[in-house]
Amino acid sequence: MKQGGQATDQLIAALLEDLEQRSLLDDQFVIWSGKFGRTPYAQASDGQDHNNLGLTVWMAGAGVRLG
Secondary structure, three states: OHHHHHHHHHHHHHHHHHHHHOOOOOOOOEEEEOOOOEEEEEOOOOOEEEOOOOOOEEEEOOOOOOO
16 A cells, blocks of 8 residues: 555645645645555455555645644
């Protein structure tokens, strides 16, 4: 999953910088969310296992304070 983060990091940083330069982050609220997915492995006869390592959520703009 490290590759997925590297593929989006620069794009998201550019978006946030652009919004900040235009003073749009003062009024705009940006939420980036992710979720865990399913693995290809079966959980006995109950269905697929969950990938518990894939959750990411962050917020920016509209008064959100740094963390």
